[in-house]
Amino acid sequence: MPPAPAPSLVPYNPNLNGNPASATGSAYPNGNPALGYNPPSVRNTDTAVPLHDRGAVVHDYASKGPAPGNIALRWMYGSNVAAKNRDPRIQVMQYNEDTFLLRQNVCCHWEAPFTYLLFGNEGALLIDTGATADARHYPLRDTVDAIVTRWGQARRRPNLPLTVVMTSGEDVAQNQGLVQFADRPRTTLQPTPPALMKRFHGLGAWPGGSGRIDLGGRVIEVIATPGTHKDGISLYDPYTGLLFTGDLFYPGKIQIANDRDFVASLERLKQFRDQNPVKWILGGHIEMMFVPGKAYPRFATYKPYERVLQMDPALLDEGLTYAREVAGKSVMLIRPDFILLNKVSPDQRTRVWPDGVPNIDPPRPF
Structure with missing residues (x-):
């Protein structure tokens, strides 16, 4: 032969x-x-x-700058009556030929979390697993399998191994779909107990350590970032310049669990950003509207005026400044692109509008 x-x-x-x-x-x-x-x-x-x-x-994957990619479509925004929604349970957006962004339908779960699927020459990585365990209502594994199969056929790489990790194993909006992958062949699952998670990623010097996930030429960096969750991590992809931050920093109502850890994690990410090219920050959710400082309430299943998912990496400076301001206080602090909630309810409201944030009423959906 x-x-x-x-x-x-x-x-x-x-x-x-x-x-x-x-x-x-x-x-x-x-x-x-x-x-x-x-x-x-x-x-x-x-x-x-x-x-x-x-x-x-x-x-x-050793490019001189962030590989191009597009977030070109509008995200599905749900329905007033969730039971009548007929959109796909998972929206799949192909950022580029090796990077996929997936979002759970807001009518399937009101938090509408994002998951991310990255491919390298020798493996695939799924970041986060969504808010629903039942595959009949949230077919995450079937969706991922379909993408992996098609990608593998095109690249002549059958049986590509898959690694599944979570930005927080204790975050129920990002860990419920993990059970769908329990019996999947050639699949490695990040353990959820914090001690095992740290060992899995080689994060011995928690929270100052860092780890690596090698997908075959595409090496993903793992950064310890507790603050909204005690086991929080962020992941950085040098190929695209995308920084995946889960619940730590995203366009929404950020519920701070430990303000000292939160400040330290933002300081760590800011230092990392200053030393590495970050194109976009991609968090785990969108809760903000497209007008400054306004967010959708919890349990809303109709969000037609959402802010875009991607955040400019320069917003880390603003996030860190105001994280230091809220530390030690019971307060809700509103900024144009995010809201910080420290020691207060996620349903907290305020009648005092902050200086420097335009107070614009969004259009009514009815």
């Missing part, structure tokens, strides 16, 4: 929509349509058919 073809190193496609104008083959080494993988009829993405016959594709 002739020897198997060598794995192909796929150069980056500088013509792909969303690339920076200065992109070059050496800067972003993935996805060259000239190699025949990406005919124009399938938008030059190598996750689309027809499949090639040249052996497993090997991507080079």
